[in-house]
Amino acid sequence: MSMQQYKQEIELYFELKGTPESSRESYLRRIFAFINYMQNQHKCMEDVTDSDIQQYILYLKKEKGLSAGTINCYISAVKFFHTCIIGKEWDPKKIPRMKRIRKSPVIPPKQDVLAILNKAANLKHKAILALLYGSASGSEK
Template sequence: MKNYEQEINLYFELKGTPESSRESYLRRMQAFITYIQNQNKIIENITETDIQQYILYIKKEKKLSAGTINNYISGIRWFYTIILEKEWNARKIPRMKRTPAFPIVPAKADVLTLVNVTTNLKHKAFLVLLYGSGLRVSEVAKLKICDICSKSMRIRVENAKHNTNRYSILSATALDILRAYFKAYFSPKAFHPEDWLFPGRNPGEHVSIKTIKNTLIKLRNRLHLNQRISAHTLRHYVESQVMGSVLIFCPNFGLFLLEHSP
């Protein structure tokens, strides 16, 4: 992997690939290269058969899901065509068919329990933004102070997944929690609107995605709640309520009154 690191990073930089996507691609390519090396093969000489055998390996031995395997295929295909400059035969290396599944939607009572027992204002702010505003954990981590607009009661989400920009809902209760958090963690006149809303340990950096995930996991486990509750599944509540319905915003935390479309 070291021989290709410079070329890979140059491509990512030229394309402006988000850091999260870079890490994902690098992790999967590294796993594939390690597998090939363990087979005593040279990476430059890999064939379609080698790739097929690796896919069977992660399917049968690692028992990865179809969606995860397709992500690996995407990473391998990128490495095979862009870095090794070889032709890709999609007929011999097909993507796996995925069975549609319902998203995991945590029970509202469980989420409210998480919020109510959390005394740490920073952690409480994480929860209300994930649940009440439907933000991804990476989006919460990268919020800036200026992204929160109390006048329009919305949150600006910039450079999100697939380099998209959008606005999300900000509830009145979430705003109250954010104000309490801001007052406790920021000194008056000692901040700039472009500063991170949730600073990390190192100066100039935002809180890590892993920190937010681990915070929720520890709290969930301490309360003995459903193990499927995670930073990612919290946002499914908003998604499940919006699909196929007319969304009417209610200022109370996490409540969205819905009327099904005719």
């Protein structure tokens, strides 16, 4: 199938489902990136294997340096294309979504916060700063 034929099938599916325009654009962009990658690997889309998709995900992670959240968006688009347009099975055990790493907030040392609070001349500003510090570090103290 040509790129134009894939696009027509994808757009038909989106129209039938009522997919919002912003989602359509995002999915199309990611699907075409996947198709281009596979074509550069000399792969026919109907012959793409789980291993090929795994290699694509590694490429996104290692070569492109994309975050786990962004890669998961690519995985969703590829899964849609692979299952709904190509009509193949998807094995989530072989093609898992990436775990997103949650970063803890950086809370400055207590003495630094007290120094800032002591420098605040306005009582209202001092109260706001104290409230913010207390709410951000409640479980960290």
